[in-house]
Amino acid sequence: MPPHLRLTDEIAESAALYALGLLSKSERSSIERHLAEGCSVCQTEISRCGDSLALWSQQGAVAPRASLRQKLLQSIRERQVTSAKANSPILLPSAHSGRLKRGQ
Numbered sequence: 022m023p024p025h026l027r028l029t030d031e032i033a034e035s036a037a038l039y040a041l042g043l044l045s046k047s048e049r050s051s052i053e054r055h056l057a058e059g060c061s062v063c064q065t066e067i068s069r070c071g072d073s074l075a076l077w078s079q080q081g082a083v084a085p086r087a088s089l090r091q092k093l094l095q096s097i098r099e100r101q102v103t104s105a106k107a108n109s110p111i112l113l114p115s116a117h118s119g120r121l122k123r124g125q
């Protein structure tokens with residue numbers, strides 16, 4: 022696949038799983054091929070995830086893999102929710118509720 026132009030949720034999740042070593046062999050090698058093609062977006066995200074992991078273990082907060090994965094995926098989801106809120110238009114109350122009809 023061609024280098025990415027910007028970070029997407031999918032990349033963030035793959036990068037997190039890659040940094041945690043939780044990808045399957047084929048997923049892993051496809052990411053490594055992709056990195057070898059010089060995608061700086063993926064490279065940056067993976068090293069960012071790696072830094073977080075290093076930080077957690079330095080702090081002595083070494084958790085079992087499953088909970089580490091959960092924590093990381095949760096933080097990704099929270100970020101997705103935040104950006105989804107920022108991007109979506111404000112929903113107005115439905116104009117078809119009928120409560121605004123006049124004359125009755």
Ligand SMILES: [Zn+2]
Pocket residue numbers: 023024025032055060061062063064
């Ligand atoms: Zn990429």
